Amino acid sequence: xxxxxxxxxxxxxxxxxxxxxxxxxxxxxxxxxxxxxxxxxxxxxxxxxxxxxxxxxxxxxxxxxxxxxxxxxxxxxxxxxxxxxxxxxxxxxxxxxxxxxxxxxxxxxxxxxxxxxxxxxxxxxxxxxxxxxxxxxxxxxxxxxxxxxxxxxxxxxxxxxxxxxxxxxxxxxxxxxxxxxxxxxxxxxxxxxxxxxxxxxxxxxxxxxxxxxxxxxxxxxxxxxxxxxxxxxxxxxxxxxxxxxxxxxxxxxxxxxxxxxxxxxxxxxxxxxxxxxxxxxxxxxxxxxxxxxxxxxxxxxxxxxxxxxxxxxxxxxxxxxxxxxxxxxxxxxxxxxxxxxxxxxxxxxxxxxxxxxxxxxxxxxxxxxxxxxxxxxxxxxxxxxxxxxxxxxxxxxxxxxxxxxxxxxxxxxxxxxxxxxxxxxxxxxxxxxxxxxxxxxxxxxxxxxxxxxx
Ligand SMILES: [Zn+2]
Ligand SMILES: [Zn+2]
Numbered sequence: 001x002x003x004x005x006x007x008x009x010x011x012x013x014x015x016x017x018x019x020x021x022x023x024x025x026x027x028x029x030x031x032x033x034x035x036x037x038x039x040x041x042x043x044x045x046x047x048x049x050x051x052x053x054x055x056x057x058x059x060x061x062x063x064x065x066x067x068x069x070x071x072x073x074x075x076x077x078x079x080x081x082x083x084x085x086x087x088x089x090x091x092x093x094x095x096x097x098x099x100x101x102x103x104x105x106x107x108x109x110x111x112x113x114x115x116x117x118x119x120x121x122x123x124x125x126x127x128x129x130x131x132x133x134x135x136x137x138x139x140x141x142x143x144x145x146x147x148x149x150x151x152x153x154x155x156x157x158x159x160x161x162x163x164x165x166x167x168x169x170x171x172x173x174x175x176x177x178x179x180x181x182x183x184x185x186x187x188x189x190x191x192x193x194x195x196x197x198x199x200x201x202x203x204x205x206x207x208x209x210x211x212x213x214x215x216x217x218x219x220x221x222x223x224x225x226x227x228x229x230x231x232x233x234x235x236x237x238x239x240x241x242x243x244x245x246x247x248x249x250x251x252x253x254x255x256x257x258x259x260x261x262x263x264x265x266x267x268x269x270x271x272x273x274x275x276x277x278x279x280x281x282x283x284x285x286x287x288x289x290x291x292x293x294x295x296x297x298x299x300x301x302x303x304x305x306x307x308x309x310x311x312x313x314x315x316x317x318x319x320x321x322x323x324x325x326x327x328x329x330x331x332x333x334x335x336x337x338x339x340x341x342x343x344x345x346x347x348x349x350x351x352x353x354x355x356x357x358x359x360x361x362x363x364x365x366x367x368x369x370x371x372x373x374x375x376x377x378x379x380x381x382x383x384x385x386x387x388x389x390x391x392x393x394x395x396x397x398x399x400x401x402x403x404x405x406x407x408x409x410x411x412x413x414x415x416x417x418x419x420x421x422x423x424x425x426x427x428x429x430x431x432x433x434x435x436x437x438x439x440x441x442x443x444x445x446x447x448x449x450x451x452x453x454x
């Protein structure tokens with residue numbers, strides 16, 4: 001049975017209507033999305049419609065076999081000019097200066113109407129950044145349901161070994177052939193599911209920030225992220241077993257959360273403290289203190305731990321806040337290393353201190369407001385048990401502190417404890433970690449959450 005195809009993304013023109021959920025005007029996504037067995041037909045039709053006669057196809061050794069070779073042959077039969085930009089790597093390709101320059105040189109030499117990228121995270125980042133610098137548009141042909149960045153307008157690059165994000169342009173179209181996605185390595189699908197499960201804790205953090213700091217929250221965008229999460233947690237085993245329908249649902253969910261981020265104009269709807277933990281592990285890996293691990297796998301492990309902290313936060317939501325005394329400690333410096341003094345971490349410290357000073361005296365709010373906040377957070381936590389079972393399907397037990405999940409992942413109690421204590425130094429965004437820290441409860445909860453359980 002062929003899976004139902006899924007189309008979205010052709011939203012109304014920007015600036016014409018206020019959102020019924022929050023009253024703001026969200027930028028409309030202009031990305032056309034087709035996920036299904038007919039995706040490549042739709043891609044050819046798109047090229048016809050937009051008169052793209054000459055395209056550069058960006059790929060690597062794996063994605064050549066997965067789809068790029070077939071796609072290029074097929075495009076050649078439509079009398080298009082196809083120029084290939086092939087990275088020879090099978091593993092270890094990074095979105096760095098060198099790869100960007102290679103792609104830019106290919107684009108400059110060819111002078112195409114646009115680019116097509118056949119690949120997942122890294123190749124999309126390289127192409128997104130290179131086309132942006134060359135003022136070209138591109139279409140994405142995903143090869144795995146492994147991450148939520150296909151619709152993104154942000155290029156996550158690794159320059160000088162450090163992760164840096166640049167604004168670039170989102171693809172004009174995403175055309176995902178579900179047979180290609182289903183043929184991807186199973187572990188890549190599990191990373192995608194891991195990234196999607198993190199949307200549950202991201203949503204809770206967003207609502208919590210609305211309650212405590214008054215940050216604008218949009219229920220329409222939140223629902224656009226929550227609905228695919230709900231669908232994907234119904235049968236995680238089937239999805240991980242690689243059935244096309246499940247993979248199609250996952251791919252659609254990941255793309256939908258990417259589009260939701262584009263609508264929100266930030267990653268807030270899809271990224272909270274679970275992502276900050278993942279950034280913290282990236283930092284430790286950069287310092288040589290642990291191995292690099294796939295993004296979605298890290299997010300899954302972090303989500304398991306954050307779920308517990310969010311339920312703890314809900315239990316004592318009414319506890320008053322104070323500006324944490326003596327925030328910067330030698331312990332913190334030891335984990336953050338040189339970055340403890342970096343501009344980024346300093347900026348985060350400053351912004352968080354301002355947040356606390358402004359909002360600590362106002363928390364808890366009057367009883368009716370507190371009850372309202374609690375009710376909304378409880379409703380956001382209703383899906384937590386399903387997220388837990390999906391984490392279990394990924395081989396991650398609920399305490400998040402295991403050493404061996406579906407894929408080897410080292411996380412000793414000491415590192416997990418430090419992660420929960422200091423991950424909120426990674427980004428200025430308010431999360432449950434900030435609430436617990438200003439309630440004076442974070443250190444204890446980090447320790448008990450990280451304790452190995454029998
Ligand atoms: Zn809205
Ligand atoms: Zn993510």
